[in-house]
Amino acid sequence: EQTRYDIGRTASSEEIAGWDIDVRPDGKGLPPGQGSVMDGERLYEARCASCHGSFGEGVGRWPVLSGGFDTLTYERPTKTVGSYWPYASTLWDYVHRAMPFTAPRSLSVDETYAVSAYVLYLNDIVDDDFVLTQDNLADIEMPNRDGFFEDNRPDSPNTRCMQGCADPDELQMVGTIGGITPVGHFKQGADAPAASHEGQKALEEAK
Amino acid sequence: EQTRYDIGRTASSEEIAGWDIDVRPDGKGLPPGQGSVMDGERLYEARCASCHGSFGEGVGRWPVLSGGFDTLTYERPTKTVGSYWPYASTLWDYVHRAMPFTAPRSLSVDETYAVSAYVLYLNDIVDDDFVLTQDNLADIEMPNRDGFFEDNRPDSPNTRCMQGCADPDELQMVGTIGGITPVGHFKQGADAPAASHEGQKALEEAK
Amino acid sequence: AFAGRSLAEESGGSTSNLPPHEPSWSRQLGHGVVEHPYGSPSAFEKDVVRRTVPWLTAESISSISMTPLAELKGIITPNGLVFERYHAGVPIIDPDQHRLILHGLVERPLIFTMDDLMRYPSVSEIRFLECPANGGMEWKGAQMEALQFTHGMLSCCEWTGVPLRVLLEDAGVKPEGKWILAEGADGAHMSRSIPIEKALDDTLVVYAQNGERLRPEQGYPLRLFNPGWEGNTSIKWLRRIEVGDQPWYHREETSKYTDLLANGKARKFSFVQEANSVITNPCPENPIRHSGFIEIEGLAWSGRGRIKQVDVSFDGGVNWVPAKLKGMVLPKALTRFSLEAKWHGQPWLLQARAIDETGYVQPTLKQLREARGTNSIYHKNSIHTWKVAANGEVTNVQIT
């Protein structure tokens, strides 16, 4: 059959297979393989802990991967794989496509199963003898799996009032916190941080 | 009286005077002063001839300033101050605002009268004892003063014919002259000149 | 009002380039043509650049920079100033070796080179692009001291490419195909699920912006573009589109780009950038420097279509005056509004309120917080307030 424009060509199964890396909640896309929490611990310490911390607590400003259960209603919630993510597939997919940060796609399939198992273990979602596989990943029940709902906006539209739309006496005004945005270029004498990470580093070292 | 926006301020006569350099055919804008063909010759040789030639014939690719009378209907007309320009004021104005090319606005008023007189002399428009002044410039009659007419376009619009609009047997096709445009970037092996004057110079020197 | 200014004051000291004098630059020749085969802004505009807020992210490779909106005119953002957002930095992709694979629930899986894609009939549209985190640093309070940081994750370009619909038609979407997954060739392999309705409506596969090929920062050589939707869905460095029967729930549509409400539940797939607006003159970067006439100017935009009306308040939202929309009013594009006013040192609490063609009225901060709490991160499109002091200085405040 001829396409309308007859541009490009048919992609071969082999070509597609190399790039078709996505995984879904129902497990579709997961390649055959497996990895234990035990294997994961070793790998995690070697390849992940330097940024995310040995317990997933996050080193410095790098992302926290564990804990934060029941904090979603707090003033400062801790959203982690364990406390927030609805599906375990997301973890496998993301680690496989993007981690470790400096060497994406460098983990093998089994290594991905293993570190994913370990991150789940850090979140008390699986036991220390657990082995994550193509077949059991979709069955893992994540704590916050029911935490999401479909977009139902507009949820807070205004009305077009033109006169006396608020009581001036009731208005509360809060000012800006000074000195935390890089505004030196337009404010004379502003003691503001640099506009780049490198500049920021230099500034901090200078202190 | 207040302007609508009250933006900017009144320009002083002094400020305006310094920038108000334009001259019109009726002589409006000419400052008091004068210059002779004799004085002009010396100045022209010193400040103009290196580009425009001792007789206004133009050195190399620099503009020709004299001659070309009655060539305007030729296949290759020579359009000069003498053969084409309708008013002498244009010469004074242009030399005063833009010449010599590398040092615009460096001629004094009297010097401008003098070189202008000399360019007119090179074009046989004034005699060798002529002295150009604020008062006589507007009276100079240029040979091609009646050579211009107001825009009367559209002068050659087409009609929107869709079928059989020309006789295919009568169509004459002329191709492009090759090798004179800088097309090396997209034509493999094209022997085209460089895309900059500097590159062109280098190319020519290399030959 | 200006009688007091002397020439020397006006020019910061030296008067030699002021009338009646002939300025130095008028007495000499400048550089010739093709000195800059590809040109750049004047050196005097060196402060008109993208800026980042270093404390926002751990490092610059997964970070964001903002467009200097205060310095821009009209609705086009020049390519050099379009805000940046990367998750693994900017990949340097050889366009001859780049491919797009279109597969999944289709009759014919297809693979395209850039040449192939550029053979399709192209469409060009001026549309805004906005990060849904724009303004998101201010859910809990005012903390940004300049327009560039309160609203600068925003730009508007003329985008050129192929409607994704055309490619999907050539591939032949099967009836079960309800979602697509779009994926990038960067180190993050950025991926987002998009409903097939959008993909068949106005989604573009884009290779040019403002006339020229995409900038590396915006996805060179190829990106997706979902008009009016959160910028993150417009996958850059696009290399793969898969058609499926359900969404993928990837990291960028679960961990990120979901909107946590006060009750602990989170809104998902909140794609549309709802109507928003901000005043660009005056603003912290553009304080009022002269009493008398001032054009209150700003930008409004809506992911649902055209802007219909913008109103301006001088008293923090008690009373409102209609502003004029000026220039082109295009769907899902930045739209300029303008209101002529006079200022003589009176304190102002300036606000703008956008209304789009669906009738949606931009909410107050109070309304938005009541509906969502302060932990949503994304989609903070509430009415913004600038405080104008008696000396003309402008600061960012919040009114509730």
Add this chain to the structure above:
Amino acid sequence: AFAGRSLAEESGGSTSNLPPHEPSWSRQLGHGVVEHPYGSPSAFEKDVVRRTVPWLTAESISSISMTPLAELKGIITPNGLVFERYHAGVPIIDPDQHRLILHGLVERPLIFTMDDLMRYPSVSEIRFLECPANGGMEWKGAQMEALQFTHGMLSCCEWTGVPLRVLLEDAGVKPEGKWILAEGADGAHMSRSIPIEKALDDTLVVYAQNGERLRPEQGYPLRLFNPGWEGNTSIKWLRRIEVGDQPWYHREETSKYTDLLANGKARKFSFVQEANSVITNPCPENPIRHSGFIEIEGLAWSGRGRIKQVDVSFDGGVNWVPAKLKGMVLPKALTRFSLEAKWHGQPWLLQARAIDETGYVQPTLKQLREARGTNSIYHKNSIHTWKVAANGEVTNVQIT
């Protein structure tokens, strides 16, 4: 049609970045944000630059460079690629020391700083800018081998500034005021006379292009902009406007920018750029590389207003087919047209013919030569022909 292409051929040898392989750029991090606070095009686009034809002028300082139209999409010309035309090179002007004086037959002579001018209410408009010498090298015969040189003295930007009318109203034009003189601050002190009707109609005093401040090449910090008129009238580096009762007949409106006819008489003050068009795909730079589908694409524009229709001929003007106008159709702006076609090696003599909203139909070369001879230099807006050979190569020819 593509069964014969192997992977290695497609990519010029190496397959390591092609699927199924993971490309090198997907396995590493790229640079972070604000690595380029002001961005530039990809290094792979290094050939997309302005070019000049050195033999056109004695040196580069009073010369012209052309926009690479063949590589551009949509209607916006990115600022770095807008064609250049100088008479004394590019002056480097300190914006704080630049002034505009407005005087002559007015009630109140005024002087403005840049800050002053930017306080006026601004307008932004997408309009084309064209040198009237565009195409002028071909009055006597075809001699340019690429679209960049046949039509590249052409660009289209969003221009922002103040209507000159507003400034003239503030100054108060006296009843005798019938013409203005606009003058630049460059070494050429470029000057042109403009009828007051135009000045009060749509002339702008412009300080920004495509959102950002004017580029030095386009008149930073200030220029005039006469929509639809020959580019030379849109004085760059504008420093003075005088109102008078008659035109000045300066060098650029007598020696230059007058149109010499075969009978030795010359048309003066021929301001309008009449309707014109050119096919940009295919063209010499974009030969046809694949048989089968091709989108014939091009640009049309008219200084008299909107483009109403463009027709395309495949046989050198014997028969014509209507093309589709695509994207925005704005007055005095570039307008894209498109015609879907199939090519299987047949020789084509491709032409486009623009019709504007006044009903003006772009003339044939024969008609233009009959009316004007071949010495007019300017305003050569006749129908252009591309010859497509059996191997897909495209050359510039003339048909009469």
